[in-house]
Amino acid sequence: MIKNVDPDDARRTRSRSEPTKVAVLRAVSELLAERGLRQMTIEDIAAKAGVGKSTIYRRWPSKGSLALDAFLEEFLSTQPAVNTGSLEGDLRQALSSWVVTVDGTATGRSLASLIAEVQLDPEMGFAWRENFLEVVRAQHRQIVAHAISRGEIASDSDANLIIDMLFGPAYHRLMHGHLGLTRDFVEGVVAMVVAGAKSGAASPTTRSRRV
Amino acid sequence: MIKNVDPDDARRTRSRSEPTKVAVLRAVSELLAERGLRQMTIEDIAAKAGVGKSTIYRRWPSKGSLALDAFLEEFLSTQPAVNTGSLEGDLRQALSSWVVTVDGTATGRSLASLIAEVQLDPEMGFAWRENFLEVVRAQHRQIVAHAISRGEIASDSDANLIIDMLFGPAYHRLMHGHLGLTRDFVEGVVAMVVAGAKSGAASPTTRSRRV
Amino acid sequence: MIKNVDPDDARRTRSRSEPTKVAVLRAVSELLAERGLRQMTIEDIAAKAGVGKSTIYRRWPSKGSLALDAFLEEFLSTQPAVNTGSLEGDLRQALSSWVVTVDGTATGRSLASLIAEVQLDPEMGFAWRENFLEVVRAQHRQIVAHAISRGEIASDSDANLIIDMLFGPAYHRLMHGHLGLTRDFVEGVVAMVVAGAKSGAASPTTRSRRV
Amino acid sequence: MIKNVDPDDARRTRSRSEPTKVAVLRAVSELLAERGLRQMTIEDIAAKAGVGKSTIYRRWPSKGSLALDAFLEEFLSTQPAVNTGSLEGDLRQALSSWVVTVDGTATGRSLASLIAEVQLDPEMGFAWRENFLEVVRAQHRQIVAHAISRGEIASDSDANLIIDMLFGPAYHRLMHGHLGLTRDFVEGVVAMVVAGAKSGAASPTTRSRRV
DNA sequence: TGTTAAACGAGACGGTACGTCACGTCTTCCG
DNA sequence: CGGAAGACGTGACGTACCGTCTCGTTTAACA
Numbered sequence: 001m002i003k004n005v006d007p008d009d010a011r012r013t014r015s016r017s018e019p020t021k022v023a024v025l026r027a028v029s030e031l032l033a034e035r036g037l038r039q040m041t042i043e044d045i046a047a048k049a050g051v052g053k054s055t056i057y058r059r060w061p062s063k064g065s066l067a068l069d070a071f072l073e074e075f076l077s078t079q080p081a082v083n084t085g086s087l088e089g090d091l092r093q094a095l096s097s098w099v100v101t102v103d104g105t106a107t108g109r110s111l112a113s114l115i116a117e118v119q120l121d122p123e124m125g126f127a128w129r130e131n132f133l134e135v136v137r138a139q140h141r142q143i144v145a146h147a148i149s150r151g152e153i154a155s156d157s158d159a160n161l162i163i164d165m166l167f168g169p170a171y172h173r174l175m176h177g178h179l180g181l182t183r184d185f186v187e188g189v190v191a192m193v194v195a196g197a198k199s200g201a202a203s204p205t206t207r208s209r210r211v
Numbered sequence: 212m213i214k215n216v217d218p219d220d221a222r223r224t225r226s227r228s229e230p231t232k233v234a235v236l237r238a239v240s241e242l243l244a245e246r247g248l249r250q251m252t253i254e255d256i257a258a259k260a261g262v263g264k265s266t267i268y269r270r271w272p273s274k275g276s277l278a279l280d281a282f283l284e285e286f287l288s289t290q291p292a293v294n295t296g297s298l299e300g301d302l303r304q305a306l307s308s309w310v311v312t313v314d315g316t317a318t319g320r321s322l323a324s325l326i327a328e329v330q331l332d333p334e335m336g337f338a339w340r341e342n343f344l345e346v347v348r349a350q351h352r353q354i355v356a357h358a359i360s361r362g363e364i365a366s367d368s369d370a371n372l373i374i375d376m377l378f379g380p381a382y383h384r385l386m387h388g389h390l391g392l393t394r395d396f397v398e399g400v401v402a403m404v405v406a407g408a409k410s411g412a413a414s415p416t417t418r419s420r421r422v
Numbered sequence: 423m424i425k426n427v428d429p430d431d432a433r434r435t436r437s438r439s440e441p442t443k444v445a446v447l448r449a450v451s452e453l454l455a456e457r458g459l460r461q462m463t464i465e466d467i468a469a470k471a472g473v474g475k476s477t478i479y480r481r482w483p484s485k486g487s488l489a490l491d492a493f494l495e496e497f498l499s500t501q502p503a504v505n506t507g508s509l510e511g512d513l514r515q516a517l518s519s520w521v522v523t524v525d526g527t528a529t530g531r532s533l534a535s536l537i538a539e540v541q542l543d544p545e546m547g548f549a550w551r552e553n554f555l556e557v558v559r560a561q562h563r564q565i566v567a568h569a570i571s572r573g574e575i576a577s578d579s580d581a582n583l584i585i586d587m588l589f590g591p592a593y594h595r596l597m598h599g600h601l602g603l604t605r606d607f608v609e610g611v612v613a614m615v616v617a618g619a620k621s622g623a624a625s626p627t628t629r630s631r632r633v
Numbered sequence: 634m635i636k637n638v639d640p641d642d643a644r645r646t647r648s649r650s651e652p653t654k655v656a657v658l659r660a661v662s663e664l665l666a667e668r669g670l671r672q673m674t675i676e677d678i679a680a681k682a683g684v685g686k687s688t689i690y691r692r693w694p695s696k697g698s699l700a701l702d703a704f705l706e707e708f709l710s711t712q713p714a715v716n717t718g719s720l721e722g723d724l725r726q727a728l729s730s731w732v733v734t735v736d737g738t739a740t741g742r743s744l745a746s747l748i749a750e751v752q753l754d755p756e757m758g759f760a761w762r763e764n765f766l767e768v769v770r771a772q773h774r775q776i777v778a779h780a781i782s783r784g785e786i787a788s789d790s791d792a793n794l795i796i797d798m799l800f801g802p803a804y805h806r807l808m809h810g811h812l813g814l815t816r817d818f819v820e821g822v823v824a825m826v827v828a829g830a831k832s833g834a835a836s837p838t839t840r841s842r843r844v
Numbered sequence: 845t846g847t848t849a850a851a852c853g854a855g856a857c858g859g860t861a862c863g864t865c866a867c868g869t870c871t872t873c874c875g
Numbered sequence: 876c877g878g879a880a881g882a883c884g885t886g887a888c889g890t891a892c893c894g895t896c897t898c899g900t901t902t903a904a905c906a
Contacts, residue, residue, distance in 0.1 A: 020878090038331040041866060052879040057868065115386055116327035120249040125388055133389055160390055161380075161399045169372075169379030171386075175326055177336060178344055179371055184415065188372045191418050192407030199410070201402035204395065231857080252887060263858040268889065442852085460753040463892060474853040479894065537808055538749035542671040547810060555811055582812055583802075583821045591794075591801030593808075597748055599758055600766050601793055606837065610794045613840050614829030621832070623824035626817065653883080674861060685884040690863065 023049040024056060028070035033106035037067055037113035064117040064124045071110050072131060075101065081139055087147035087197065091166055092190045094140060098167070102174060103181040112175055137163060147197070154203040162202050165193050234260040235267060239281035244317035248278055248324035275328040275335045282321050283342060286312065292350055298358035298408065302377055303401045305351060309378070313385060314392040323386055348374060358408070365414040373413050376404045445471040446478060450492035455528035459489055459535035486539040486546045493532050494553060497523065503561055509569035509619065513588055514612045516562060520589070524596060525603040534597055559585060569619070576625040584624050587615045656682040657689060661703035666739035670700055670746035697750040697757045704743050705764060708734065714772055720780035720830065724799055725823045727773060731800070735807060736814040745808055770796060780830070787836040795835050798826050 027049035031040040042063060046053045060066040078101040082093040102108035114132075118124045137160075144159035169189055173179050200206035238260035242251040253274060257264045271277040289312040293304040313319035329339045348371075355370035380400050384390050411417035449471035453462040464485060468475045482488040500523040504515040524530035540550045559582075566581035591611055595601050622628035660682035664673040675696060679686045693699040711734040715726040735741035751761045770793075777792035802822050806812050833839035 036331070042868085043866070046879090050879080053867095053881080054869080055878065058878095063867095112330040116330035119323040119327035119386060120247070129387065129389055133387055137389070158399055161396070161403070164380040164383050164390070165376065165400065165403050168381070168383035169375040171383050172375050172379035175330060175382075175386075176340065176344055178340055178348070179375070185372070187418060188369060188413060188415075189376065191412035192372070192376050192404070195410040195412040196403030196406040199406040201406040202399060204399070207398060207402050253889085254887070257858090261858085263860095264888095265859080265890085265892095266857060269856075458753070464894085465892070468853090472853080474851095475855080475893095476895080477852060480851085534752040538752035541745040541749035541808060542669070551809065551811055555809055559811070580821055583818070583825070586802040586805055586812070587798065587822065587825050590803070590805035591797040593805050594797055594801035597752060597804075597808075598762065598766055600762055600770070601797070607794070609840060610791055610835060610837070611798065613834035614794070614798050615825070617832040617834040618825030618828040621828040623828040624821060626821075629820060629824050675863085676861070679884090683884085685886090686862095687864080687885085688883060691882075 020049075020051060020055060021059070024051055024059075024066070025070045025073060028066055029074060032067055032070060032110050032113070036109065037063070037117060040067075062121060062123065064114070064121050065127055067110070067117065068114055068124070068127060068131065071107075071114055075107060075111065075132075076135060078107070079136060079139065082143065083146065087143070087150075087152045088190060088194045090143040090146065091193055092186065094143060095166055095170060095186050095190060098170060099181045099186060108174060115171075115175065140166075153197045154200050154206060156205055157197055157200075157202040158204065162193060162197055165196065165202075166190070231260075231262060231266060232270070235262055235270075235277070236281045236284060239277055240285060243278060243281060243321050243324070247320065248274070248328060251278075273332060273334065275325070275332050276338055278321070278328065279325055279335070279338060279342065282318075282325055286318055286322065286343075287346060289318070290347060290350065293354065294357065298354070298361075298363045299401060299405045301354040301357065302404055303397065305354060306377055306381060306397050306401060309381060310392045310397060319385060326382075326386065351377075364408045365411055365417060367416055368408060368413040369415060373404060373408055376407065376413075377401070442471075442473060442477060443481070446473055446481075446488070447492045447495065449473075450488055451496060454489060454492060454532050454535070458531065459485070459539060462489075484543060484545065486536070486543050487549055489532070489539065490536055490546070490549060490553065493529075493536055497529055497533065497554075498557065500529075501558060501561065504565065505568065509565070509572075509574045510612060510616045512565040512568065513615055514608065516565060517588055517592060517608050517612060520592060521603045521608060530596060537593075537597065562588075575619045576622055576628060578627055579619055579624040580626065584615060584619055587618065587624075588612070653682075653684060653688060654692070657684055657692075657699070658703045658706060660684075661699055662707060665700060665703060665743050665746070669742065670696070670750060673700075695754060695756065697747070697754050698760055700743070700750065701747055701757070701760060701764065704740075704747055708740055708744065708765075709768060711740070712769060712772065715776065716779065720776070720783075720785045721823060721827045723776040723779065724826055725819065727776060728799055728803060728819050728823060731803060732814045732819060741807060748804070748808065773799070786830045787833050787839060789838055790830055790835040791837060795826060795830055798829065798835075799823070 024045060027045050028040070031044055031048065040063070042053060042056060045051075045066070046056055056066065060069070079094075079097055082090050082097075084090050084093055102111055114128070118128045140163045141159045144153075144157060144162050147153050148155050148157060166189060169185075170181060173181055173185070179185070196202060235256060238256050239251070242255055242259065251274070253264055253267055256262075256277070257267055267277065271280070290305075290308055293301050293308075295301050295304055313322055325339070325343075329335045351374045352370045355364075355368060355373050358364050359366050359368060377400060380396075381392060384392055384396070390396070407413060446467060449467050450462070453466055453470060462485070464475060464478055467473075467488070468478055478488065482491070501516075501519055504512050504519075506512050506515055524533055536550070536554075540546045562585045563581045566575075566579060566584050569575050570577050570579060588611060591607075592603060595603055595607070601607070618624060657678060660678050661673070664677055664681060673696070675686055675689055678684075678699070679689055689699065693702070712727075712730055715723050715730070717723050717726055735744055747761070747765075751757045773796045774792045777786075777790060777795050780786050781788050781790060799822060802818075803814060806814055806818070812818070829835060
């Protein structure tokens, strides 16, 4: 849930709100899977969850934030922390997990829909970065940190750049659909990123010296 | 315009439709810039263009396809073919042009909105890839082809992969807004892609031999 | 046709306009019968008659006046002048002809629709009275005139009243549909009108003397 | 209101719907008077009543049925039960009341418009007969019943025929506008009907014996 | 017989109103 | 007294016709 981070408020209403919240999020997940974000209406959700519309509006400010909450629960659990002992292994596993969760699945379509919603509803931007993006990226930054501590790559390598080089192309294909998220694609991206990172291209100082 | 590519039809109605089409697309461009895709209504457009709603519905099947047409005109002209004589120079120039056009501009917001629209309206997918994505990618494939013919990279390098490695991270930052499209970012991406491509990581055969 | 009574104009365009006019009126008759005045659109008519919309608008000012023209042709021919030799016989025959033409027929529905149209379109009132009502009533006034000249009824009998007493109830049942236009109804109305007229109730002087 | 005669339903929603219903019907009455049924749009009504369009569509199936409801309230109260002690007096008073309410008034124009609407919208027929025509006719049948019980006319006189003979001509003049609803007209109609009824012309058995 | 102006079919156009939908708010009434 | 139920005001939707207006293209009357 995006609003109501005040713990007092959360504690005070937990007993009543928990079953309602669960019912609503379950309804949202199902509707999101079966007809997509745009075709899903608040009235549908209320009816399916056996809940009044005002109960929903009391807890979530928009359809998007509601969908975000439902999505977070089902997505984040699928992305385990990884530690294979090598940068290449870690990157491959992180990207593969993402592809498996997302390629051709309802979760994948929800992810795309939510990124779309963020573009169209300015109020969603902050919640999206805070509750989804930063959570995932924090894990991924660990991968780079491990590679540095292992001495695989330069200590001033730009972790943000490396992560974006790994996932950017994947999100790109997810959203434009021009090419598939194949095993070959994963291998290619990983190989490119590893080669680039080890060559020092992700390190600002190395790079500027070269230029 | 997406529909009506039949030249006969176009010729028969050209004289009437041109001024109307221009007026509508201009109105769309302005409204898109000043209030965004979701806040722009067909009625707004009709009123601003001095045109009946039915005239719009007669020519475009949805708000998205209308926005796409308006966007294409204003975007494509900003992305020149490049040929600097080196892979690195070409990639840098292509990505820089894109960043300049898109970073912090109305065009950039329109681009993000349209990609969003494509996720939410299944009928837009084909038109988007056909009229936008493939047009741009065809140019970019030339960059890779030139690099191969110069002998800079392996002849079986995967052009699609290289292009997605270059632009994927950029679209990623555009849409999630977690980090800026800075000069440093451009340099980093280009360096990574060049290093990866020259190492053979973009070439399936080289890659599989290594694995 | 309501407009264009100028004979010059008619002569100048006769050869072209006749077939067009006929085709349009035929199309109107059919559409009127098969779907009613409200469901019939000018575009339907133009399409069915194989004629441009503007050709229709050039000749008729409204859908109602067009329907009126079509209706007149098919209705008036069914109402013959009557002369049975008695008031009662004449009235019975006039009313019977009307009922036969109108009861449960497409013509009847068209008649009701046109009277309706006259209520809703103020411009139709004059054309309706001039081209339909007065034509029919002129015939009916003859019936009363004959009865007077035969000495059946007082010479100052109010012909308009007698005609309205005969047809008023019939139009009433046609339009409200509360009761049928049965043989018994016709007999009852005729008997009432004959009794009233012969009693002098239709004659202002007789009436006022009684009061 | 035509729909929702179920008392449970009415009770459940009474408190909310009453003010809304009243506001809408008032707006309809005014618009009907000032611009007529055809020129009155649902959007006008909603705006004037300070109500959403959907609220109107939720309660009334068409513009006609809405106008009917508004009309009933303003018309029925003007037609009192009559009992003067004689058939002639009763008929005169009933017809006079009608003429006064209808001749040259907004109510008269509304009445004509509604009868028109019934012709053009098949779904209105039943509601019209049930909620308007039968209500009025039930009163008028009393007039005939009283005349029979007084012995003024034959006991098998056809009340429906007598009523149609009285009002048919009046509706006829209202809708065609060929002649006025004058005092003389009223006297003539009443005299004709009384003469006919007392002569036995309204009685099937008497009539058939004569024929 | 060839020229020319009208009337024509076709249908795009700027509009208006339609009836539907989902929104987010607000009121009622039940458990 | 909190919540389901759902009516409400709002406003955009996409459709259907309206009546007007260009477009070429016949076509028939005159040169």
